[in-house]
Amino acid sequence: MPLRRLGRSLSLLALILLALALPGLFRLATSPSHLRLLPGEPYPLQAGLLYRWVDAEGRGWLSPSVRGLRLQGEALGQGRLELRFLGWVPLGTMQVSVVPRVQMVPGGQSIGVVTAPRGLVVERTIRVRAATGNEQSPAAEAGVQEGDRLLAVDGQPVQRATEVERLARLAGRAGREVSLQVERGSDRLTLRVRPVRVQEGDQELYLLGIVLQEATAGVGTLTFFDPERDLFAALGHQVTDTQERPVTLHDGQIVAARVEGLRPSLSGEPGEKVGVLDSGGSLGVIEKNTPFGIYGRLLREPPPGAVNRPVPVALAQEVRPGPAQMLTVLDDQRVETFEVEILEVRGQRAPSDRGLVLEITDPRLLARTDGIVQGMSGSPILQGGRLVGALTHVFVNDPRRGFGILAEWMVYETGLDGALPTPEARQGAPGERRKAS
Known part of the structure; x- marks a missing residue:
């Protein structure tokens, strides 16, 4: 007891x-x-x-x-x-x-995101059930890996999954293997795969057991760039596939885009910018696809924006609920300034692409789009002359409102923290108090 x-x-x-x-x-x-x-x-x-x-x-x-x-x-x-x-x-x-006060040039320009400038990216390898009933994974067994870039099949360059399907069908009916020219990092490999015959109803298919990602392009918005360090950031969120998995962006690029039309938002159905990619070449090479946007090396400066000079980047604790401005394109390549309201600055333990809650208040923008539309992701938010964040998501049932990411989190995702002195390197630095030994 x-x-x-x-x-x-x-x-x-x-x-x-x-x-x-x-x-x-x-x-x-x-x-x-x-x-x-x-x-x-x-x-x-x-x-x-x-x-x-x-x-x-x-x-x-x-x-x-x-x-x-x-x-x-x-x-x-x-x-x-x-x-x-x-x-x-x-x-x-x-x-x-x-940290020192960081400055960046705000964007607002529409950009096209090209996931692969040549070939097709292997999203994943899969198992297929052959007409005999056996499950096989022909591509994986031949050495194909997720993230490989498929450049050619039987010596023929490929840019679409339908081209691969056609060449696999020809080889399968002839009872032979196909030769895949694959790029993996800096290496080029030739792998031989025997297509597996699959029966789907009355249809006879010959499959390689790979899911391919075409060099599709989506329209988004440039958030900021640094002409001195030749870097850029855009979108404010990760590029994902239809199953919300991160897309591999090996040598992906951003290109200038023109907005040729707008489809307004409706409750439950976000609208979109109708964009056309510029044929003037790449603006930059994508090096990272992160939960906080895409980042990379700038090859040339984008078309002029609404603010063409560096502005201070606000730290998280400097951002306040209240009026702000958003930079984005509604017509052609002309960046305009629109009024928005920061409704909430969320206190969060870790960075997130939902650190801000925003509302579109500008009558001009509401008249054209009735709120946030697809293609606005990455549109920079300014408050008091500082870059404070970027638009990332729309509330599906209330398209006038959406989420944003704090600019501080995007800026330091570029690797600025690596340039700061460490505690060990700063022993005895002037102006710094330290414990007496």
């Missing part, structure tokens, strides 16, 4: 401690995992009686304030804070970077 009472007492104590720790856990959940500040910028941190933030590396960035603590770093660098319960139980961490 005493042991049972002791067990109950310990369980009750654990529940009490958990209840006391909940405010700290909630504070951690609503704090960014990575906080960026400008040099000398104060940032308030709330502290409770039982939990508080601790400068784990002794960088001298924390000081008392009326409402809790003030976080402030005077020199560029990186550090780490810990949220502790009762002063010693760690609940979690927050990375802190003191």
Whole structure:
């Protein structure tokens, strides 16, 4: 009996401690995992009686304030804070970077996203059931891999899946293998695959067991570019296939596009920009397809926009609900400025393409599109002369509203954090307080 009472007492104590720790856990959940500040910028941190933030590396960035603590770093660098319960139980961490003010040229230009300039990308290999009843995966067994680029079949260049189907059918009926010319990274391979005969009703098919992604092009919007570093960012969200899987963009490109028409949005059915790709060549090469947009190397500057100079990029804590402006194209290649309202800036632990809630308020834009349409993804959002975000998604049942991504998250996805000094490299840097040894 005493042991049972002791067990109950310990369980009750654990529940009490958990209840006391909940405010700290909630504070951690609503704090960014990575906080960026400008040099000398104060940032308030709330502290409770039982939990508080601790400068784990002794960088001298924390000081008392009326409402809790003030976080402030005077020199560029990186550090780490810990949220502790009762002063010693760690609940979690927050990375802190003191960064310079970054500037980018806002976009707004319509672009075409070309997933593969030549050949077809192997989306995946699959198993097929032969007419004999056996399941086979001929392409995979021959060495074909996901992400390979299929350039030619039996020496004939291919750009469409129907061309591959025709050549596989000819080889299958002749009872021979097909020769696939495949590009994998910097290597070119020749693989031989025997088509499998499949019977579907009265139809006889010869399949290779591969799903191919054609060099399709969609229309989106350029978010920003940096002419000094020759980089660009666009869309604000990942390019995915019909099953919401990321699309492989080996040597994908962006090209200038012209808007030749608009289909307005309806409740439950988003509208779209009707775009035509410019034949003037590539604007840039896509190097990354991420949850926060596509990024790459700029080959030449895009057509002129509404703002043709670098503007400051706002950090997340500088963005406020209220009026803002969106840059996008409705006619040809002319970038225009439209009024929008930032309804909500979401406090999030990790970056997301849904960090902002936006509403279209400009009568001119509403008269033309009745809200957000496909092709606007990536349209930059400006507030107070700063680049604060980009449009990413439309509310299907309320096309006047949609989500956006914070510009800070897109800008640092380009790799700017790698240029910051590390704590080890900054020992003794001027203006930086550190613990005496």
